[in-house]
Amino acid sequence: MIGEILPADVCVAEAFSDRTGEPVFPGEEASVGRSVESRRREFVTARRCAREALTQLGFAPVPIPAGPGRDPVWPSGVIGSITHCAGYRGAAVAARTDLTSLGIDAEPHAPLPEGILEAVSLPAERRRLAGLALRYPAIRWDRLLFSAKESVFKAWFPLTGRMLGFDEAELSIDPFAAEFSARLRVPGDRLDGGPALTGFTGRWLVRGDLMLTAVTVHA
Incomplete structure (x- = not known):
């Protein structure tokens, strides 16, 4: 869905439910902290979507921690955005040579x-x-x-x-x-x-x- 309103040079991935028992990706534990279970599930799914989008740019799976402003910290040369709400988790990424910034x-x-x-x-x-x-x-x-x-x-x-x-x-x-x-x-x-x-x-x-x-x- 989100890809329909983004340029073709943006890579996207999305999910409409969480996987039962999916663990936090190594290196991201501090970002989710002591959050309640529902928050942990949406975090895990949204970050998985982000890694799936990154693979379309040629990146191997990597941690995507939260920065000081709680914004995702992307690999060098990448810009991106993550979102989640009831029934939806999504991520969009692009090469910094193609876009300067994006938000979803x-x-x-x-x-x-x-x-x-x-x-x-x-x-x-x-x-x-x-x-x-x-x-x-x-x-x-x-x-x-x-x-x-x-x-x-x-x-x-x-x-x-x-x-x-x-x-x-x-x-x-x-x-x-x-x-x-x-x-x-x-x-x-x-x-x-x-x-x-x-x-x-x-x-x-x-x-x-x-x-x-x-x-x-x-x-």
Whole structure:
């Protein structure tokens, strides 16, 4: 599924359930720590997906620990992203020569819990969501906005090493092209000596009970 909204040079792997009794991969024990069993299972499955995606780039299985910001630490020359939610685990990787950064997110296709939308959105975004909901009520636009911002953060953090607040990127969703754009409301870094980063673009997909979003930044 996630491959449908990513460029062809991105390698992906995904799973829709966990394997009973699958152990933590050697070298990743510290990343999962004393987590509850459900968290351990989703971690193990998502990291397995990441290794399966890496094999498509020619890498042997390696540990993928969590860095100081809890983001995955990839082998040299690789950029990637991992996501998991109820009923889905996925990973996407690419050579750093092809992409500068990427972010993916999976969410249940269900309304956000009460009060969350106000915490993760700007007034202008909520007005646009209200219009989308009137015209296309079958899509949970509040959850899509949240997922898209998660993908934006996952693409932003490896580039800058800084956190990005939900109010620091303003999102617009295209319901026809199944795309979205995020305009940064804070200064962005320069990429490879080029112009400063001012925003991100991405794609989205809703299928059944799942909602997926992806952002890519090209080299």
